[in-house]
Amino acid sequence: MMNYRAELVLSYRTRVKICGITRLADALAAIELGADALGFVFYAPSPRAVTIAQAKAIIAALPPFVTTVGLFVDAEVTEVQQTLAEVPLSLLQFHGDEPQNYCQQFAKPWIKALSMQPDVDIHAKIAAYDQASAILLDAWHPQLKGGTGECFDWRHWPKSQKPLILAGGLTPENVAEAIHLTQPYAVDVSGGVEASKGIKEFTLLQAFMAGVNAA
Numbered sequence: 001m002m003n004y005r006a007e008l009v010l011s012y013r014t015r016v017k018i019c020g021i022t023r024l025a026d027a028l029a030a031i032e033l034g035a036d037a038l039g040f041v042f043y044a045p046s047p048r049a050v051t052i053a054q055a056k057a058i059i060a061a062l063p064p065f066v067t068t069v070g071l072f073v074d075a076e077v078t079e080v081q082q083t084l085a086e087v088p089l090s091l092l093q094f095h096g097d098e099p100q101n102y103c104q105q106f107a108k109p110w111i112k113a114l115s116m117q118p119d120v121d122i123h124a125k126i127a128a129y130d131q132a133s134a135i136l137l138d139a140w141h142p143q144l145k146g147g148t149g150e151c152f153d154w155r156h157w158p159k160s161q162k163p164l165i166l167a168g169g170l171t172p173e174n175v176a177e178a179i180h181l182t183q184p185y186a187v188d189v190s191g192g193v194e195a196s197k198g199i200k201e202f203t204l205l206q207a208f209m210a211g212v213n214a215a
């Protein structure tokens with residue numbers, strides 16, 4: 001007979017984070033459709049960047065039990081601190097070249113995004129962030145830090161004790177296959193559910209969630 005813990009493992013479902021939220025309507029649609037977390041990009045060069053005031057207003061209008069993630073790219077410490085002082089974020093996500101001691105200083109759980117650069121030992125990179133709540137694996141791009149809309153080769157998915165989040169080029173069409181191949185803790189999508197950068201589209205969000213649920 002199966003024990004309780006084994007049943008829990010078997011009933012595991014893939015979590016979903018919708019990243020690059022800039023509008024309350026998109027945040028509410030994502031939550032209504034079953035997304036677990038919303039990502040807010042505090043990185044001015046991004047076409048999906050939000051200000052502290054924008055993020056604060058969106059988060060204030062959310063129902064309870066929604067995970068809010070603040071994304072930073074090699075930000076000044078004071079910028080992260082100021083954002084945390086004003087915006088109720090559940091988690092931080094570091095999407096640049098931040099070392100672990102930088103990520104650890106904010107007294108908040110954090111996710112480290114790592115890019116799947118060819119010929120780089122991803123297991124060694126993951127090992128350098130043993131205090132992270134989770135590791136997000138994204139496509140590598142020579143110029144862009146994230147939100148590339150590009151997939152990496154999912155066959156290179158590493159094994160890890162850490163929760164691993166799959167990102168990069170996910171769409172309603174490919175998300176089920178991606179989950180089958182990698183069995184991630186969660187998936188993270190931005191461009192694949194957008195009408196244009198920063199503007200999510202309800203039908204794409206719906207189709208993406210259907211793809212996750214079908215996997």
Ligand SMILES: O=C(O)c1ccccc1NCC(=O)[C@H](O)[C@H](O)COP(=O)(O)O
Nearest residue numbers: 019046145146147149168169189190191
């Ligand atoms: O979205 C951005 O513009 C961005 C810029 C710089 C760093 C990270 C950024 N976004 C992160 C994400 O949205 C996701 O974590 C991930 O990169 C997936 O994006 P996509 O390939 O568009 O689904």
